[in-house]
Amino acid sequence: MTRTKSYAEAISLLNTCQSNAAAIEAVRKSGGRLQELGIPEMLDYLRRIGYKPDDLNALNVIHVTGTKGKGSTSAFAERIVRSHLPSSSKVGLYTSPHLCAVRERIRINGEPLSEEVFAKYFFEVWERLENDPKTLTPTTPVFPIYFRLLTLLAFHTFLSLGVDATVLEVGIGGTYDSTNIVPKPITTGVSSLGMDHTAILGNTIEEIARNKAGIYKLGVPALSVPQDRAGQVLENYANEIHAPFQVVPIIPETSLGIRGDHQRINASLAVGLAKSFLASPQGGNQTFSEILPESFVKPLAETKWPGRCQRVPRGKVTWLLDGAHTTESLTSCGEWAWSEAKPTALIFNCSGGRASDQLLGSLLQAGASKCGQSKEELGSTLDTVIFCTNVTYTSGAFKGDLTSNAIDPNDLSQLATQHALRDAWLALNPCFPPEQVHVVASIEHAVNIINSQNKAEVLVAGSLHLVGGVMEVAGLQDALGMN
Structure with missing residues (x-):
């Protein structure tokens, strides 16, 4: 069959590279370390599309990892750096996951790739892999898994378009992540390492920190926000590999384009990374002595990061969107939501196997503390609670860009996660009317x-995939634009 080389066909081929739910969960629990061949395989894929690792140094990378806030940090850093480079410059941003369209993950000067540009570079990568099918090992697939393929696509796109700087967000972990094949970034940074991830992943905070520190490189500035136990691990690793280590100072209070009190920490790391980059020859040898330079204030205020503490009025409904999905991030979500508004309804989902009572409890407790109420009192101010899957439509179909093989089909058919969430909600709010708690099979049902x-x-909270689906079904796509 003749290829149309359309965006839709690109997305269809890309979706064939998704792993199933069990494989994704195994990688998540390993912190990205499951495949020791991950980095060698990624380097071989890079070779097969026509590049050497040293070619990636031309991207002038700011590399960001962490367990909380790495996406927001990346958005802040990109906006600051772009505002300090010549207007003719191109700044690339690679992040994950996307909300409504895969092309959101790869941006130039804040704008997602157009469908045409995405498809053009996608098929160049796909066909190069097709034309050189010999893999590193007999068990290595000809086409890489979803995130690796998108990483290769981002590298190829940015190199083809000649970007002057690239903000590169790690997918999972650090050491073994597919983004970690750039030999010499300009600067690197670690955002907050949340303690709740240790329980989820079954690793100690020291193990997680060591993995995250794997993005630090010889002679490259190694930055971190203030950490607890993890801080010493990061510093020790940086010293071992002779990477100049710095804990960034927390910036003074200032207007931030991404809402939430916790964003000041993320903005502080972004400021440190931007200073580090701009001080390099690639950044124009620009030096700043202040903790928060005056010229950084406006770009921080102008930064947008959809689906994170985002308020979107639409007709008679105001949507409060936050993809928070850990106990710590849901605490921040609760503080923001009940200071921003007085929610009368909640749409919630989380990935299977997560502690429903802890996640919902963190959200309610934070909101209750903000309002000076008990959790039960706050819960009673809601009159509709909906637990749904991340399936897009009532037909059971996904929008192409939102297709997910990560949902366990057994869980999905029984709505097991959603029923567990309902039980947890009613246990936390024993006086809440059960008939006002809905378990539904799709986002469209919920909307x-x-x-x-x-x-x-x-x-809307608990999952960025859920937030993206709500934006799609409720017609909020115009709120996706960055700047």
Whole structure:
């Protein structure tokens, strides 16, 4: 069959590279370390599309990892750096996951690739892999898994377009992540390492920190936000490999384009990374002595990062969107949501196997503390609670860009996660009317309930995939634009 080389066909081929739920969960629990051949395989894929590792140094990379806030940090850093380079410069940003469209992950000067540009470079990468099918080992697939393929696509796109700087967000972990094949970044940084990830992944904070520190490189500035136990691990590793280590100072309070009190920590790392980059020859040898340079204030205020503490009014409904999905991030979400508004409805989901009572409890406790109420009192201020899957439509279909093989089909057919969430909610709120707690099979079901009841302020949380699906179904795509 003749290829159309359209965006839709690119997404269809890309989706064939998704791993199933079990494989993704295994990698997540290993902190990205499951495949020791991961980096050698990634380097071989790079060779097969026509590049050497040293070619990636031309991207002038700011490399960012962490367990919380690495995406927001990347967005802040990109905006600051772009505002300090000549107007003709191109700044690339590679992040994950996407909300509504895969091409959101690869941006030039804040704008997602167009469908045409995405498809053009996708098929160049795909066909190079097709034309050189010999893999590193007999068990290595001809086409890499989803995230690796997108990373290769980002590298190829940025090199083809001649970017002047690249902000590169790690996917999972650090040492073994597919982004970690750039030999010589300009600067590197680690955002907050959340303690709740240790329980989820079954690793100690020291093990997680050592893995994250794997993005530090010989002679390259190695930055971190203030950490607890993890800080010493990061510093020790940086010293071992002779990377100049710095804990960034927390910037004074200032207006930030991404809402939430916790964003000041992320902005502080972004400021440190931007200073480090701009002080390099690639950044124009620009030096700044202040903790928060005056010229950084405006870009920080102008930074946008969709789906994170985002308020989107639409008709009679105000959507409060936050993809928070850990106990710590849901605490921040609760503080933001109940200071920003008074939610009357909640749409929530989380990945299977997560501690439903802890996640919902963190959200409610934070909101209750903000309002001076108990969790039960705060829960009673909601009159509709909906637990849904991340399936996009009532037909059971996904939008192409939102297709996910990561959902366990057994869990999905029984709505097991959603029923567990319902049980947890009613245990946390024993006086809450059970008939007002809905378990539904798709995001469209959830949005239909909201539209039928004409709710005023709706909080959507627990999953970035859920937030993206709500944005798609509720027609909020215009809120995706960055800057």
